[in-house]
Amino acid sequence: MQTGTNEFSATWEMIARGTPSTKMIMGVLAIFSVVSWTLIVWKMLQFRRLHAEADQFLDRIESAGRLEEAYEWVRGLKDSPFTRVFKRGVGFFSELRPGAVRAGSDVRGLSPAQLEVLRIVLEKEEGEERDALSGGIAWLAIIATVSPLLGLLGTVLGVMHSFMGVMESGSSSIAAVAPGVAEALVTTAGGLVVAIPAAMAFNYLTGRLNRFMGELEGISSELIGTLAREGRI
DSSP, X not given: OHHHHHHHHHHHHHHHTSOHHHHHHHHHHHHHHHHHHHHHHHHHHXXXXXXXXXXXXXXXXXXXXXXXXXXXXXXXXXXXXXXXHHHHHHHHHHHHSTTTTSTTOOOOOOOHHHHHHHHHHHHHHHHHHHHHHTTTHHHHHHHHHHHHHHHHHHHHHHHHHHHHHHHHHTOOSHHHHHHHHHHHHHHHHHHHHHHHHHHHHHHHHHHHHHXXXXXXXXXXXXXXXXXXXXXXX
């Protein structure tokens, strides 16, 4: 524990007495780290909430007796990606067959062309929901890519500064070179510390996004399946 504290103190001292370029790059990396972890926490909470909403939504839709019952239940829910996709699909179906979602309605039949257009409308709504939910995830990829490069840039500048100092002093001993090189390597380590969690979170959240899209597609399929069971297509 003491060793870890000493290493942290030594690293902080190297940054504090580092060159302006080292301080500037470490400052940018610190900002990237804050932004990265903020995005990670925000998206994790968002996906957790959406997963719970999806399970509840699908359970209620599957237990609904008829389309009219499901639609009335969905209309009373708070706005979410799942309710928006379902409402958009039912709304477009109602435009094609006015009065089809009223209780006791006997409106039937969609042509193959109309059914295909309904699928396209649902896919478009799913795409819009994906675009809205993917906001922020791309920044994790950017941070994961740029941070190591910034760290490497800081190391290159630091090594150049160190060798220039050796040339001016005329000493070529390892004791004269080592402190400058060690200071220069701090930015590379900082870049990796920022990039690794961002890269891991990007891949994990991309998987969660794909799972979310599967849930949305399941709702669209359930809607079309309900229409088919009730003889409306």
